[in-house]
Amino acid sequence: MILDSNTKVLIQGLGKDGSFQAQKAIEYGTNIVACVHPNKKGLLFENKIPYFETAKDAVKKTRANVGVIYVPAPFAMDAIIEQVDANLELIVCITEGIPVHDMIKVKNYMKGKKSRLIGPNCPGIIAPNLKIKIGIIPGNICKEGDVGLVSRSGTLTYEAISQIGEAGFGQSLCIGIGGDPIHGTSFIDALSYFEQDKNTKSIVLIGEIGGTKEQQAAEYIKTHISKPIVFTIAGTTAPKGKRMGHAGAVISGRMGLASEKIKALKEAGAHHSDDPSKIGETLKNIF
Amino acid sequence: MNLHEYQARDLLKKYNINFPVGEIGITPQEIFDISKKLGGEVVVKAQIHSGGRGKAGGVKLCSNPIEAKNFANNLLGKKIVTNQTDSEGVIVEKLLVTKKTIISREIYLSIVIDPDFESPVLIASSEGGTEIEKMAEETPDKITKIPFDPVLGAKPYELRKLISKLEIPKDSARDFNLLVNNLYRAFIETDSTLIEINPLIIDDNEKIVPLDCKINLDDDSYFRQKELFSLRDKNQENPIETRAKDFDLAYVKLDKGNVGCLVNGAGLAMATMDVTTKSGCFPANFLDVGGSTDKEKIKEAFRILVSDENVEYLLINLFAGIARADLIAKGVVEAAEETSFKLPIIVSMRGTNSEEGFDILNNSKLNIHIAKDLGHAASLLSEINKANK
Numbered sequence: 001m002i003l004d005s006n007t008k009v010l011i012q013g014l015g016k017d018g019s020f021q022a023q024k025a026i027e028y029g030t031n032i033v034a035c036v037h038p039n040k041k042g043l044l045f046e047n048k049i050p051y052f053e054t055a056k057d058a059v060k061k062t063r064a065n066v067g068v069i070y071v072p073a074p075f076a077m078d079a080i081i082e083q084v085d086a087n088l089e090l091i092v093c094i095t096e097g098i099p100v101h102d103m104i105k106v107k108n109y110m111k112g113k114k115s116r117l118i119g120p121n122c123p124g125i126i127a128p129n130l131k132i133k134i135g136i137i138p139g140n141i142c143k144e145g146d147v148g149l150v151s152r153s154g155t156l157t158y159e160a161i162s163q164i165g166e167a168g169f170g171q172s173l174c175i176g177i178g179g180d181p182i183h184g185t186s187f188i189d190a191l192s193y194f195e196q197d198k199n200t201k202s203i204v205l206i207g208e209i210g211g212t213k214e215q216q217a218a219e220y221i222k223t224h225i226s227k228p229i230v231f232t233i234a235g236t237t238a239p240k241g242k243r244m245g246h247a248g249a250v251i252s253g254r255m256g257l258a259s260e261k262i263k264a265l266k267e268a269g270a271h272h273s274d275d276p277s278k279i280g281e282t283l284k285n286i287f
Numbered sequence: 288m289n290l291h292e293y294q295a296r297d298l299l300k301k302y303n304i305n306f307p308v309g310e311i312g313i314t315p316q317e318i319f320d321i322s323k324k325l326g327g328e329v330v331v332k333a334q335i336h337s338g339g340r341g342k343a344g345g346v347k348l349c350s351n352p353i354e355a356k357n358f359a360n361n362l363l364g365k366k367i368v369t370n371q372t373d374s375e376g377v378i379v380e381k382l383l384v385t386k387k388t389i390i391s392r393e394i395y396l397s398i399v400i401d402p403d404f405e406s407p408v409l410i411a412s413s414e415g416g417t418e419i420e421k422m423a424e425e426t427p428d429k430i431t432k433i434p435f436d437p438v439l440g441a442k443p444y445e446l447r448k449l450i451s452k453l454e455i456p457k458d459s460a461r462d463f464n465l466l467v468n469n470l471y472r473a474f475i476e477t478d479s480t481l482i483e484i485n486p487l488i489i490d491d492n493e494k495i496v497p498l499d500c501k502i503n504l505d506d507d508s509y510f511r512q513k514e515l516f517s518l519r520d521k522n523q524e525n526p527i528e529t530r531a532k533d534f535d536l537a538y539v540k541l542d543k544g545n546v547g548c549l550v551n552g553a554g555l556a557m558a559t560m561d562v563t564t565k566s567g568c569f570p571a572n573f574l575d576v577g578g579s580t581d582k583e584k585i586k587e588a589f590r591i592l593v594s595d596e597n598v599e600y601l602l603i604n605l606f607a608g609i610a611r612a613d614l615i616a617k618g619v620v621e622a623a624e625e626t627s628f629k630l631p632i633i634v635s636m637r638g639t640n641s642e643e644g645f646d647i648l649n650n651s652k653l654n655i656h657i658a659k660d661l662g663h664a665a666s667l668l669s670e671i672n673k674a675n676k
Contacts, residue, residue: 017609074510099508100400101478107405108437123608138608138638153554155606159661162606162637166660179553181402208554211402234557237541237564238573241371245537245553245575247507248402253420275565276558277662 002065002089002116003127003173009134010055010064010088012036012079013095014045018070021094021136022046028139029131034058036082055086068124068134069093076120077102084115091184092134093119100247103182110184117184121246123154123176129199137161137174145170147283148194150187151206152179152213152248156234156276160206163280172200179246181210187217195225202228202286204279205270209235210249210256218264229270230283233258288504289336293383294518295482295502302473304466306497309385318359321384322352330388331355333362334381336523338418338501339369345379348387355384373542377523388496393486394453395419396467396497398474404434407474409441409467413453415486441467456493463495477515478508527591534587537575544571545599546668547592549585549619551576551610559604562661566669571598576615585618586625593626600671601632602664605641612636612644620651631656631671635664 009032011022022045026032032049036058040051052058055067067083069076069091076095083091098120110117118125124135128142141158143165151157157176164171175190177183187205194200203225207214214233221229236258238244240251251257266272273282290298293311300306308325311334312318322329329352333345340346345367349355359382368376393415401408412422412430422430431452433445446464455463466487474482481503488496509516521529531538537553541560546568550556553575560570572595576588592598603619605612616636623632635658636644648655656671658664 020609073507097507099478099511100480100505101475101508104400104406104437136608141638151554153552155550155552155608156554156558158606158608158638159555159558162660181400182405206554208557213402232558234554234561237560237570238557239539239541242539242573243506243537244539244557244573249553249557253423275562275662275665277562277660277665 003125003130003132005130007031007066007132008033008062008064010034010036010058010062010067011070012055012067012083013070013072015070015072019045021070024139025133028133030133033062034064055082055088059086059088064088066090066134067092069095071095073097073099077106080106080117081109084110084113088115091115091117092122092124093117093184094122094124094135095119096121098180100180100182103180107182118175119178119184121180122178122183123157125173125175126171127173128171135176137176141165142174143170146172146199146201147204148172148190148197148200148202149174149204149206150190150194151176152208152246153206153234154179156206159276160204160279163277164204164283167280167284169283172197179208179248181248187213188220191217191220191225195227200227202230202283204283205229205231205265207231207233207261208246208249209233209238209244209251209258210246212255214261215255215264218268218270221265221268221270228286230273230279230286231265231270232273232276232279233261234276288506288516288519289523290502290504290518291334291336291381291520292332292500293334293381295500298477298502298515299473299500302469304469304473304497306500307385307388309383311381311383312359313363313381315356315359315363318382318384319352319356322349322355325384325386327351328387329355329384331358332383332385333367333379334383335367335377335379336520337367337369337371337377339371340367343367343369345369373525373540380522388488388498389491390486390488391491392489394488395422395485396487397481397483397485398435398470398479399481401432401434406437407435407471409433409435411449411453415488419485435471440471455495456489458493459489459495466495466497477502478505478512479503480505527594531574531588531591534584535577536584536588536591537573537577538591539573540595541570541572543597544569545597547571547595547598547601549574549576549588549592549601549603551605551607555604555606559602559661562665563602563668566665566672568600568668568672571595582614582618582621585615586622589619589622590626593628598630599675600630600668602668603632603634603636604661604664605636605638607636607638607641611639612641613647616644616647620647620653623651623653629654633658633664633667633671635660
């Protein structure tokens with residue numbers, strides 16, 4: 001992943017929520033250099049950040065290398081494609097409710113392109129050591145530290161962050177990969193980054209019911225990850241066949257069950273927090 | 288959203304996919320008349336949003352119109368419980384009557400979105416007629432998966448191989464190719480997440496005939512598929528779930544729980560259910576009130592939770608990022624006063640304006656138990672539950 005002191009962020013989608021989050025990100029220390037809106041060219045956001053008509057224009061003038069998207073779901077696919085065309089290295093899409101057929105098109109379009117996508121339907125990423133926050137994770141609950149966190153959830157990620165803090169640790173980087181069945185960055189991408197990252201000493205993984213991504217992560221862990229991992233899987237009590245909020249959180253086959261995911265990750269040597277309120281405690285116990 | 292079989296048949300007709308002749312009826316007399324018109328020997332099928340209806344007594348082969356009428360008489364207005372519904376079951380309000388077909392073989396065919404291929408895939412098996420779940424367990428070797436390429440669609444060479452594996456009669460190979468391509472076109476154009484033809488049969492003339500079908504639409508495509516979403520049958524849904532949906536709340540009713548859960552965020556809502564179970568109680572529901580939550584929405588969520596007679600305690604777990612805890616607290620207090628709610632409420636509230644939120648709750652007359660975090664909430668719940676029993 002590419003957050004560092006040169007990270008320059010572009011924001012697309014500055015409605016009520018997008019504007020609020022932009023302000024919070026600036027307060028946290030994030031270097032936001034551009035806003036994109038088709039009708040606001042020449043204006044300034046909060047009297048300081050320039051608006052551009054397109055992402056391409058913004059990148060040309062400001063050298064932004066990371067984009068964040070708060071555009072409403074019907075227009076989010078277009079915003080992602082626009083940012084891919086603007087050659088942004090990292091695109092974080094917060095938007096919830098993008099039709100899955102749109103995400104199929106996005107993923108197909110991104111093949112062979114240099115951009116990495118995080119999300120959609122995710123809380124974004126935050127790097128407390130660098131004071132960079134891209135997305136909606138509250139900055140005040142994070143602490144500087146060396147735990148890498150990857151999660152399919154939003155508020156359960158905050159819960160985990162808070163538990164990690166209370167257990168006496170902090171975070172190197174938190175990545176919310178999102179609750180949609182088709183998404184950009186996967187567990188495996190995040191794990192691979194954490195394994196290589198010198199500032200990450202241990203990893204917390206938050207999975208949930210539905211799909212087989214946790215099992216794939218387990219396979220990857222067996223051969224590629226040497227750092228200790230703590231994990232929890234949300235939805236052990238969820239019924240079959242019902243969408244539990246997230247589009248991806250539906251148990252449609254045996255592999256989607258929490259018990260199957262727990263088994264796979266345990267076999268890969270990861271430490272299970274069987275109670276989602278004991279993630280911090282489990283982390284503490286392995287050190 | 289699910290479509291009924293008869294709605295799916297009508298929809299697929301526009302894509303040149305034709306099912307055996309049939310009509311829908313809502314009274315026993317109508318079923319009698321349709322059966323007579325179709326020549327007497329018919330299949331009568333309950334139109335419900337659930338699989339497994341055959342085993343649950345919702346499908347019958349009738350040899351004459353009187354038999355069809357009697358079957359309708361016993362079924363219309365009643366609820367069917369299948370292995371896929373909850374214990375209450377779903378109501379039968381419409382019956383589909385189709386002409387009987389001679390089945391020599393049954394094939395399974397569906398298109399779903401596969402998160403691993405990140406594309407739609409065709410799933411086929413020569414062992415049709417049963418649930419795909421069962422096939423995956425019992426005869427996994429017979430299942431073929433073919434991903435659709437966004438540009439090429441289904442590749443002809445892969446379909447050729449499939450046709451030979453499924454032993455489709457030579458004269459029907461072209462029909463099979465057309466069927467797959469038409470299904471794919473329908474799948475894309477309707478924003479479907481599942482189109483299932485089960486079974487696709489080979490009849491006594493060696494022709495392939497789709498017999499039953501199921502379509503699920505992507506709820507997130509509502510903004511561009513309004514016409515299809517107008518086919519929604521609210522009577523097939525749990526009424527509380529429908530009410531929640533109208534307020535943009537993600538709610539799922541669970542069987543026999545005693546703790547009403549009010550949470551923001553889907554992952555945290557699931558985790559809250561899991562923790563509740565560990566405390567010796569059972570969650571009555573999944574409820575995600577969402578991110579940018581306003582007071583009215585919270586009040587409605589509260590009303591929905593307390594309308595469940597099994598609920599003995601409320602567990603409110605909030606981690607306010609975009610949402611503001613004080614507004615949520617206000618909503619809870621107002622709704623509780625409105626419904627004269629007296630039962631214990633365990634609250635864990637963190638994030639934006641949570642201090643103000645606690646003040647509001649503490650100054651109310653509610654039976655509030657404040658927890659400092661999720662784990663503490665679970666132990667409070669456990670203590671209160673023990674003291675109660």
